[in-house]
Amino acid sequence: MRFARLRPSRFELKVAGALVLAALVPLGAALWLARTLTAENLALALNPRVVARLEATPALYGDLFQARKQLYAEQARDVLRRLPSDPRRLHAYLAAAVERTPRLRRAAILDASGAVLEEAEATQPSPEGEWRPAPARVEVPAPSRLGLPPGAILECTFAVEARFFAELSESRDLGEVYHSADALRADIQRSYVRAFAVLLGAWALAAGVLGAILARRTTRRLSDLLRAVSDLARGDLSVQVDPGRAHDEVASLARAFNRMVREVKESRDRLVYLEKISGWQEVARRLAHEIKNPLTPIQLAFQQLEAAYSAGEAKNPKFTRLLADAGDIVREEVGTLQRLVQEFSEFAKLPEVRTEPAELGDFVEEFVRTNPQLSAEAELLVTRGGACPVALDRSLMRRVLTNLVRNAIEASRPERARLHLGVARAKDRAVLTVGDEGPGIPEELRGRIFDPYFTTRHEGTGLGLAIVKKIVLQHGGEIAAGAHPDGGASFAIALPLEPRDASERPEPPASA
Amino acid sequence: MTTDRRSLILVAVLAAAAASAYDAPRSLPTSFAAEGGRIVTTVDLAAAFPSDLRKLLSSGLTNVIALHVALLPEGGGEPAAIFGREIDVLYDVWEERWTATVKDPAAPQGRTLTFERWEELRAFLREARGIDLGPVAELGDGRWVAQTRLELNPVSKELLQRTREFIANPAAAGRGGPPSRSVLGAMASYLLRGADSGSDVHVYRSAPFTAREVRPR
Numbered sequence: 001m002r003f004a005r006l007r008p009s010r011f012e013l014k015v016a017g018a019l020v021l022a023a024l025v026p027l028g029a030a031l032w033l034a035r036t037l038t039a040e041n042l043a044l045a046l047n048p049r050v051v052a053r054l055e056a057t058p059a060l061y062g063d064l065f066q067a068r069k070q071l072y073a074e075q076a077r078d079v080l081r082r083l084p085s086d087p088r089r090l091h092a093y094l095a096a097a098v099e100r101t102p103r104l105r106r107a108a109i110l111d112a113s114g115a116v117l118e119e120a121e122a123t124q125p126s127p128e129g130e131w132r133p134a135p136a137r138v139e140v141p142a143p144s145r146l147g148l149p150p151g152a153i154l155e156c157t158f159a160v161e162a163r164f165f166a167e168l169s170e171s172r173d174l175g176e177v178y179h180s181a182d183a184l185r186a187d188i189q190r191s192y193v194r195a196f197a198v199l200l201g202a203w204a205l206a207a208g209v210l211g212a213i214l215a216r217r218t219t220r221r222l223s224d225l226l227r228a229v230s231d232l233a234r235g236d237l238s239v240q241v242d243p244g245r246a247h248d249e250v251a252s253l254a255r256a257f258n259r260m261v262r263e264v265k266e267s268r269d270r271l272v273y274l275e276k277i278s279g280w281q282e283v284a285r286r287l288a289h290e291i292k293n294p295l296t297p298i299q300l301a302f303q304q305l306e307a308a309y310s311a312g313e314a315k316n317p318k319f320t321r322l323l324a325d326a327g328d329i330v331r332e333e334v335g336t337l338q339r340l341v342q343e344f345s346e347f348a349k350l351p352e353v354r355t356e357p358a359e360l361g362d363f364v365e366e367f368v369r370t371n372p373q374l375s376a377e378a379e380l381l382v383t384r385g386g387a388c389p390v391a392l393d394r395s396l397m398r399r400v401l402t403n404l405v406r407n408a409i410e411a412s413r414p415e416r417a418r419l420h421l422g423v424a425r426a427k428d429r430a431v432l433t434v435g436d437e438g439p440g441i442p443e444e445l446r447g448r449i450f451d452p453y454f455t456t457r458h459e460g461t462g463l464g465l466a467i468v469k470k471i472v473l474q475h476g477g478e479i480a481a482g483a484h485p486d487g488g489a490s491f492a493i494a495l496p497l498e499p500r501d502a503s504e505r506p507e508p509p510a511s512a
Numbered sequence: 513m514t515t516d517r518r519s520l521i522l523v524a525v526l527a528a529a530a531a532s533a534y535d536a537p538r539s540l541p542t543s544f545a546a547e548g549g550r551i552v553t554t555v556d557l558a559a560a561f562p563s564d565l566r567k568l569l570s571s572g573l574t575n576v577i578a579l580h581v582a583l584l585p586e587g588g589g590e591p592a593a594i595f596g597r598e599i600d601v602l603y604d605v606w607e608e609r610w611t612a613t614v615k616d617p618a619a620p621q622g623r624t625l626t627f628e629r630w631e632e633l634r635a636f637l638r639e640a641r642g643i644d645l646g647p648v649a650e651l652g653d654g655r656w657v658a659q660t661r662l663e664l665n666p667v668s669k670e671l672l673q674r675t676r677e678f679i680a681n682p683a684a685a686g687r688g689g690p691p692s693r694s695v696l697g698a699m700a701s702y703l704l705r706g707a708d709s710g711s712d713v714h715v716y717r718s719a720p721f722t723a724r725e726v727r728p729r
Contacts, residue, residue: 055571055573056571057572058571058572058573058603058605059570059571059572059605061572061605061606062572062605062606062608065605065606160606165606168572168605168606172572172573172574173674175572175573176573176574176671176674177671177674177675177678179573179665180667180671180672180674180675181675181678181679183665183667184667184672184675184704187704188675188679188700188704190703191679191700191701191703191704192696192700194700194703195696195699195700195702195703196696198699198703199695199696199699
């Protein structure tokens with residue numbers, strides 16, 4: 001069942017498909033744009049001149065290093081040219097040379113084996129920060145003239161800024177990456193377009209799913225409505241759809257559908273009930289006729305028998321008593337049958353409803369006022385809530401109230417009944433309630449109490465509530481039995497409110 | 513037949529000939545020797561390198577030379593053996609010398625050689641030695657050719673990875689910056705899985721040979 005609800009309907013699939021299609025159409029254009037944009041960006045970023053310049057950068061550093069090396073060699077030769085002839089001044093000279101020569105960090109005189117004969121080093125840190133040593137060696141010409149051994153060498157160690165090497169490494173990395181990117185240009189463009197496609201596709205899919213979820217709230221209600229219409233077509237008049245909390249056309253449609261189904265059901269129930277009542281009325285009419293006809297001869301025959309016996313001479317006391325008892329029984333039963341016939345006849349000859357405009361509250365108060373005997377038997381409490389103009393057949397509706405009040409009084413016996421008569425307005429209906437504080441009606445019997453000849457009382461005919469319901473239905477109303485809040489039974493009669501303009505009055509419902 | 517039509521046919525024939533000449537693998541001097549029962553090949557790649565090779569290899573950038581040699585039946589078919597070698601050449605602009613890192617089955621992690629002079633490097637690159645094409649016994653009685661594929665600066669896995677990082681995070685290229693915050697770049701980087709063959713690819717074929725021509729060294 002749960003999976004069946006999750007399975008999308010064709011309508012939902014169409015909506016989702018339309019959403020995805022709507023998302024995919026711009027996707028194609030976006031992909032074309034992405035392809036063009038990527039190609040243009042790559043052409044801009046991987047401009048051949050830029051790539052060539054980047055690739056040439058390490059060579060430029062090579063030129064820089066070359067120039068530095070030449071400079072250092074020249075500076076070393078310059079130091080060599082001024083070497084003092086007195087070996088005792090050699091250290092001071094080297095120290096002074098280190099001091100005055102830019103980037104010279106160390107100057108040393110080495111012998112042929114590389115052993116240091118004299119040296120001087122810079123004591124201050126290099127002003128250009130970290131550095132790497134760049135040695136420049138020059139052979140000392142005529143070393144003996146300067147008091148140095150044969151093969152002596154002047155070694156000058158210059159500083160090369162370490163940042164050059166870091167920059168060289170970085171530019172080499174960048175150059176290689178750009179070279180690679182240039183070689184991979186087509187692959188990069190493809191991967192960007194694919195990335196666009198994946199991201200936009202995911203976006204379109206998410207939009208489609210989200211749209212489908214949002215649309216599902218509407219399509220699901222339409223599907224429910226369709227299912228309800230199908231159920232209704234199969235004759236299920238109990239079907240109702242949930243209009244939800246939305247205030248849109250679908251919710252209005254659902255509410256209108258529910259209202260229509262309720263009205264159809266009420267009309268059908270009314271017609272069915274009236275047809276049933278009509279059948280029972282015919283039965284009642286025949287029964288009344290069949291029972292009534294022999295009653296008078298029976299009564300007369302028995303009276304003649306009694307008269308003949310009374311006129312006779314011989315009297316048997318035992319028979320006399322038997323005859324008297326039989327006479328009582330016959331008269332009582334004939335009387336009961338006559339009352340039954342009377343009720344059957346009344347039920348069979350219920351008149352047609354002839355309505356006239358009336359105020360329901362006024363009608364109820366008038367009913368109480370004009371039936372003082374009821375007030376003697378019960379406490380009648382009347383409550384009114386708002387104007388309730390209705391169309392009434394006063395005579396028949398009076399009979400309705402009489403039956404209900406009588407039932408309530410009977411049900412409350414032996415206690416004095418306490419009755420609540422209420423008139424209120426609910427939407428397009430005027431509601432008249434008759435409640436008591438008696439034992440109430442068991443819930444399982446509430447569906448049958450309006451059936452003719454159904455009664456829970458020994459002496460009842462079971463016609464009173466059937467008559468009540470027929471009259472109410474003939475007024476275009478509804479009646480329902482329930483429980484009164486103070487215990488006891490409650491009957492609610494809902495009657496259509498009468499439009500103020502007489503031309504708006506609906507035709508009275510068909511009566512059987 | 514009109515003159516125009518004859519001209520068209522001539523152009524078509526020339527185009528077809530040029531195309532077949534372009535497609536047909538050229539030949540490189542290749543020698544085969546048997547060492548320890550295995551075919552050890554030497555290929556003279558002098559003709560395969562471009563004329564400006566020195567300039568290329570002295571640029572200060574890492575240059576990659578990818579060499580693949582396959583032993584194929586003369587009539588075509590699946591290779592009996594494939595040998596691969598990658599040489600990364602970097603010219604140190606400060607030290608003014610070349611460093612070649614050679615990776616092949618004999619040295620998968622790579623062995624490094626340093627060349628102070630261009631002539632030494634050229635000689636090393638020109639003659640590709642020690643190419644192992646499998647056991648001599650595999651040759652049997654058939655006729656074989658060695659097909660050499662030489663590619664200059666293919667996009668290596670390492671370079672491909674660096675390029676992917678560059679795409680994912682161009683602002684931090686070469687600086688080891690933080691991870692990319694570009695979704696599109698990260699996605700494009702993820703999808704950049706392989707590379708097409710470069711344009712600087714050369715394929716050569718040796719003359720056919722048999723097992724008898726593989727003499728012990």
